[in-house]
Amino acid sequence: MPADLAYDDPSSDVLLDPATGVRRSILPGGVRLLTQRDRSVRSATIGLWLPVGSRDETPAHAGSTHVLEHLLFKGTRRRSAMDIAAAFDEVGGDSNAVTAKEHTLYYGRVRSSDLPMAVDVLTDMITASVLAEDALATEREVILEELAMAEDDPGDIGYETFLADVLGPDTPIGRPVGGTAGSVEALTIEDVRDHFAEHYRPDNLVVTAVGDLDHEELAGMLQAGLRRGGWELAADAVPERRPRAAHPGPASAGLLTAPADVASLTPHRLSRPTEQNHIYLGGHGLTALSEDRHALSVLMSILGGGMSSRLFQNIREERGLAYSVYSFSAGYRDAGLFGMYAACRPGRTTQVVELLAEELSRMGEQGIDELELARAKGQITGSFALGLEDTSSRMGRLGTIELVHGRYTSVDETLARIGAVGIGDVSALASRLASSFSTRVEVGPDS
Incomplete structure (x- = not known):
């Protein structure tokens, strides 16, 4: 069957x-x-x-x-x-x-x-x-x-x-x-x-x-x-089901043009007696059921998913502006978000914010190369495969399949979908996200 x-x-x-x-x-x-x-x-x-x-x-x-x-x-x-x-x-x-x-x-x-x-x-x-x-x-x-x-x-x-x-x-x-x-x-x-x-x-x-x-x-x-424990288990009962998500792409409300407007985006500031300013920059992303979710995984890997990522290399290795810098995303039934994070000394905040936005915009405008694509796919598939060595990870995967996707996807099918992501898919998605900046949060000392 x-x-x-x-x-x-x-x-x-x-x-x-x-x-x-x-x-x-x-x-x-x-x-x-x-x-x-x-x-x-x-x-x-x-x-x-x-x-x-x-x-x-x-x-x-x-x-x-x-x-x-x-x-x-x-x-x-x-x-x-x-x-x-x-x-x-x-x-x-x-x-x-x-x-x-x-x-x-x-x-x-x-x-x-x-x-x-x-x-x-x-x-x-x-x-x-x-x-x-x-x-x-x-x-x-x-x-x-x-x-x-x-x-x-x-x-x-x-x-x-x-x-x-x-x-x-x-x-x-x-x-x-x-x-x-x-x-x-x-x-x-x-x-x-x-x-x-x-x-x-x-x-x-x-x-x-x-x-x-x-x-x-x-x-x-x-x-x-x-x-x-007292539960009645009726023989003819059927599972309760939630409606599937209906919105496959990023929300369109409140879009900005990146990177020019990002530096002027009013930050939501939280005052804390810290030595660094903790920066979050991003906006609406993809739902958990979006057809582009595998392209998003590749994009996030290239953008800020490891030591070879663009953000890490540009902001930390080449310029020395931050110790911790990365990108992230989250998807739900009918909503999603993407973002980038960096922590730096307060005087470097404006420069770091501009660099975060510019890197994503550059991916949309100039694309990525074959080496970056191959490296990202290797990171994702390798991490995925290593995770499956653990029974807890596999247990969690089965739960996500049942509750979120409502359709079983084999490991081979998942790997094939990641492998099918192309340069154009990543560049197009980067362009969409780069024009979706809506939120800037900073946690740090009063200036």
Whole structure:
């Protein structure tokens, strides 16, 4: 059966990739399970994904997804917080969670013989957490310290401010994932429980696992764990699905002409007692589903993806104007951004900003050469291949495929798409982005 059909048939149980053993099933309750069996390792990594993130919150409940993620580690009807922590520690395993803008992930990495324990603990957490008011009171203070720590880091606060300015500080996707100190302090336990009840359900759950495991055995363990926690797994339930993104390219609002106007772009300044000025410059980019996303990866590699990149060579190696300089991008269902970062002494800020903008503009106007293209493709494909040596990376890839793309893409197909990117693709995209500058953020000392 072609891989695409696995996503159209809700009753599917399909071997998506015979070459690598990737399999996908829809379990009772609408739970989606994707696995990759690897007998060359003695471990397994499992992730439980919920397609709910900070962008799904109301303004009044900003930060509730992140708070809920923390509280799920604070005890269930069968386990204390210490029981949850000790379960992984005593077998030398690892467990943690991530809250993002469009998903929440709970994961564990253990020896394959300890996988039943990991499944039991993680399913217990997402189905039967107590969500006690006293736990919220304590964990709220921990989260406020986490937010304060980010405020103390010029890189963290600069990036969050840049992201909010590009995507819109008053939009769900533009708000900080962790909320603000004010919104976290205002959250009640009823708010958190309502959030849990709305989103934590079988038809919203995706489970991905890679390692020395058996698909059928894992499916059985999952169903047993979810039922033990009180979830009803209806045989005829189908997965909940979100609409696919509809905007494949960079947004067009508020465009500037680069590089001439960039130096005069009013910066959003955040005063901090630092020795350097931390600069973020960029604008709207590509969505996660854009057909140009592979060209963007190549572009970012050439522009600022390593020690041989243009920004590193021009700004650091040739001119000595910065120690840290790079480019970056982020894509979501219906939005995206691109940017460049550099940290320098305040007196060099204007020159560095102009050089950042000029380098991207030059890529659009003059193009790139074959050597740069080959080097970038080698960096991307090599890094991609090395990442797949790790079961955690492969687990994460399966989750992204299911939640973001809705279509399985083999490693060979991904590598082929990167290999198909041409000089013209990169130059055309560079030209588009170079005329999309809209945001400049600086974190540093008062002048």
